[in-house]
Amino acid sequence: MAGALTAPPAPAPTESNPPGDIPDNTAFVPYRNTAGSYEVKVPEGWARTDTATGAAFTDKLNSVKVEVVAAASAPTEASARAREVPELTAQGKNFELKKVDTVKRDGGSAVRAVYRTDSEPDPVTGKVVRDQVERYEFFGHGHEGVLTLSGPVNADNVDPWMTVSNSFRWL
Incomplete structure (x- = not known):
């Protein structure tokens, strides 16, 4: 039929990321702590806070924390549970253990605890967010490197x- 109008193509759906979702195009940069003898890659542009035992990196609702402490032996699933x-339970922030297991990473084996807990209240709004944590x-x-990754439940930060x-490595 000559002169018939055709419907314009449908617009692409708008991407809706849950709060705390780290974008897939995030660049990661190495952070080297010579005092703690480790290196780890962290998202570029996140705020860093140095601590006595390591460093913390934060951006909005997400955080990466690294601390190094003396340890006589390697951690085990049993020692993490004990x-x-x-x-973590005693901290009283609605702790919910999901699992404790041993995983292989490029820098070696690690004991991983996966759990949920409530965030600290936002200093301005007082809002508390439910976090998914991988420790x-x-x-x-002769040291234990504790890497703690946290972000809101349902954020796609896998x-x-x-x-x-x-990326965690001993130097």
Whole structure:
């Protein structure tokens, strides 16, 4: 039929990321802590706070924390359940353990605890967010490197957290 109008193509759907979702195009940069003898890649542009035992990197609702402490032996799933899990539970932030397992990462094996907890209240709004947390315990040089990755539940941070946890290395 001559002169018939055709409907314009449908617009592409708008991407709707949940709060705390780290974009797939995020660049990661190495952070080297010579005092702690480790290196880890973190998202570029995140705010860094140095601590006595490591460093923390934050951006909006997400964080990457690394601390190094002396340890006589390598962590095990049993030691994590016996020591760290009760400590986390005692913090009283609605702790919910999902699993404790041993995983292989590029920098070596680590004991991983996956859990949920409530965030600290936002200093301005007072809002508390439910966080999904992955805590890795690496062992080397008589020290334990504790890498803690946290972000809101339902944020799609699987790939970024894999990038960070695979990048942890002892120097």
